[in-house]
Amino acid sequence: MNVKMVFILLWVCLTVPEVARAQGFADLGTPARGFAEPQPDYKLQFPADHGAHPAFRIEWWYLTANLTGSDQIEYGLQWTLFRTALSQTALSQKANSGWNNTQLWMGHAAVTSPTAHFTAERLARGGIGQAGVTAAPFEAWIDDWVLEGTGPGTELGAAALRASGDEFAYDMQLQARGPQVLHGQDGYSVKSADGRASHYYSQPFFDISGTLRLPQGVVPVRGQAWLDREWSSSPLAVSQTGWDWFSLSFAGGDKLMAFQVRDQAGTAFTSATWIAANGRVKSFGDGALTATPLHLTSVAGRRVPTQWRLQLPDKDLDIRINALNPGAWMDVSLPYWEGPVRFAGSHTGRGYLEMTGYE
């Protein structure tokens, strides 16, 4: 899920001073001085690695879910916590504590139905307790939004999830029905030909249930959720303009993570991970996957592909993906499209789609 790094860096780059940006934009592709870099021989350790890695520049806890309500309506749910280290220098001479902390936290939450899409955003700085992540017991929070471990053990076996916005709120329970999945080589996930990488693991096997509070009332829901954990310091190249990312759950119990990063030349770097129902993983490098936009929708003044054809010949995959709600636009500081999808063809099932860089 390299792609989300671009997003984070765009955000950082929006927020750092103009001078720094002018000098540093071209450098975003190189490791930022003073920050830690992912190491290939690093063995992920739990529960420690559920927690934050402040020495790295960017990190996220990213949860999406496909739900069905007691009203038989399909819903999508998103809960994301991003962490960014603005700089390695504290704001003042004092220690990097209290208000001087330069760790920035950003939360995004959304609920999508076929006819509506609700979003909310929160920003906070570290150091004062307003936002943060602790490994054991596990808790990730920003304001009153929480993802917290509720079960025993070092894996994230069970968790509770809460968030609220102006028009919506949700309160969910998560229960893992399969193992955590380490991407790439034991969680060291190479992202590009020139060796950029991140530490990356997922828990794609969550059962999720709970209640949505929507303008029309309270809706009990249940379904499947997918948690992504990733941290790094290396961003993508400046020539890359955006990405399309898919997380798909097949009716048979297998899963697929797939993305392409588009660049200015009109080509794309692709990557995919096939996750068997028992948790066994097979990775596919650049070129194995083909993602073709089939239909563009006008949303928030942009033309965004909300219907795709996805092909992975190695797995005999050829499906048509349709957005549940083409208007699932995240109207936040740095807007993007993220919403639930359904697909049919060689395989059927549900999943999530994220698209950025459509101007």
Next chain:
Amino acid sequence: MTGPVLWALMGHWRRNPLQLFTVLAGLALATALWSGVQAINAEARASYRLAADILGSADRAQITARVGGSVSVADYVALRRGGWRVSPVLEGRYDGIRILGIDPLTVPRGGGGLPEFNRTDIGAFLTAPGLILGRAEVLDRLRGRTLAGFETRPLLAPNTAVMDIAVAQELLEVDAGLTRLMVDPQQPLVQVSLAQIAPHLQLTPPEAGADVARLTGSFHLNLTAFGLLAFAVGIFVVHGAIGLAFEQRRGMIRTLRALGVPLGQLVVVQTLELLCLALIAGAVGMCGGYLMAAALLPDVAATLRGLYGADVSGSLHLRPVWWLSGFAIALLGTGLAAAAGLWQVLRMPLLAAARSRAWALASRRAARWQAGAALALLALAAVLTGFGTGLMAGFVLLAALLVGAALALPLALDQTLALLAGRAKTATVAWFWADTRQQVPGLSLALMALLLAMATNIGVSTMVSSFRQTFVGFLDQRLAAELYVSAQNAGQAADLQRFLEGRVDAVLPVQSVSRPLMGVPVAIYGNRPHATYRDNWQFLQAVPDVWQRVAEGKALIVNEQLFRRAGLQLGQKLAIGPDQSLGSSLEIAGIYGDYGNPVGQVVITEDLFKQLYPEVVAQRFGLRLDPSQVSILRGDLMKRFDLSESNVIDQAQIKALSLAVFERTFTVTAALNVLTLALAGFAILMSLLTLAGLRLPQLAPVWALGVTRARLAGFEVLRAVILAAFTSLMALGLGLLLAWVLLAVINVEAFGWRLPMDVFPAQYARLGALALMAALLAALWPAWRLVRRSPADLLQVFSNER
């Protein structure tokens, strides 16, 4: 046809440039004074609005500690984690600059809280060395005192610097605690109640706090009243000049109408003419008003800051509304001044003779009306004195009194002169009085202007001087401690008290909490029982052994402001606890004078205060000690506790500071006073000059009877001085009455205190001399022209057909 008619009418101004000058100058001055005051008011109000908008209390709710003090970071985080969308604010003063420390990540969206704050500022705010936003003049003052970068934001509130909380903490040298939390108008669906999270915090809905605009309202009303008064004096001048011009043009009008010019066209043309005059004078007046406002604004800003803690920009912005209102007032003034003249043109019979004495004759008829109006206004003033309430009623009373007296002036002069003429022994003296009496209508408008200006001057200077005397005496009493020390934090305060034990005669802690009481913002003080208070505080009303009762915790005392505003009674019970449910109702045992402070005050004894508000820790102390030891102890304290000059202030310094605030408060008043008086002097000069030309036919017969030109000129000068003297006498009476209204009515309504009235004969004598001098100077020039006049001119009067 319009062109030639206009040209013919304009001929009058060409022949009488002085009259034209009077009209234009009078109108311009009136417009200038009025619009200048308006510009000052508008600037101040705009500043309040900006200051309130910027993370202020005006239009958004906020959360503060229930009993003063700060909001802890833990409370802030607890609220955020409880679903509250609040944003922290750390506020303080650095070298007089309002420092606003904010958290750019949680500032309510849409800029409502923070004009000109962009999301792109977030990075710069949070990245070392941080960023400070403010107006250029504010940033200049901070230069070199912080590592942070600067960015000019001209639309930010004046005297305000905005920065990240971390930068503000470092600048203000504070570690913990937030001043308040802004509450986003948009709150999420799910939220834990405030009482559950932090019962010691309170949510203040919008518009509930002590609003600067409301506090300063009376100050601006004062200014507005003054502007209006100056405008009125100016309009008197213009009215005189235009009225005269209309009279003198009667002959020309008659001729024009005889030549076939329709009456309607004449009126239209004259209206056009007046419009032009108004526009020209209005433009000049607006420029003058702008200059005046720009010159006075820094003083006004200093006053408002000193008196109310309001930050007002020291530089003036031009607003379109201001221009429009300035021209509107110029047009209105011209209309007021010329309405009577136009009306007469409309009603004038086609062949009515031009009468240069028409004024005097017409005024006989008008005299009855004038007397009636004067009586009615004075009666209204009397009624208002008895029954009026509120500041507006006070100003209406002032206006009724002033205009009534002005209208009565010519009648009073006429009666006095008639009396004097009746007692004349010689023919010359009898002629002198009779002739003077005949001059009164022509001079009356100028004399009325003089009366108003002088009375205002006397009234206002009496009020200011009385106020000053009371205030200085009050400062002497209240600032009885020899030295005032402020500790930097609670820990240091404790060390300080230990250190002072045995070194001084007494340590008197200054500790207070702010909270609304009966709808009025009030500061509650806990005073340590000590002879200092007994010896020095004076009560306006009190029960016997008031201090004893306060010390026993059985009673409290309140300041005059609270007493009047809340309509309290001696002996009434007042609940002063942090919570209405706590049984802490005490009897009011005394009311003390408390000048120069806009806020209500309650004083209870220290022990009770500590029971009710245990969280409040005194950090300021008044020290009683041998005056000869003050400078030694001051040095000791500064060295030992690392205190700055401003933390250890001796009595003399603090008095000087308070007096400086006071003096600045009335700088504007004094300036407007002088301008108004100058306007009146100008009016007299112009009237005398105009009359001099008309009076030749009246003087010629007297000259022909053998009175020399020099003697006649002497009479002219004497007459002007006598009339000015009469007016001055009337002005003295009116001025004292005015002073009484200002002290006993306006001040009580505006500031909440009633001051004892003192009289200052030397000041009045100086002012009277000034007025006589002005009249003398004004009369000298026409008199000199009379002396130099060739006998042929005087002879010609007889040969000319009149």
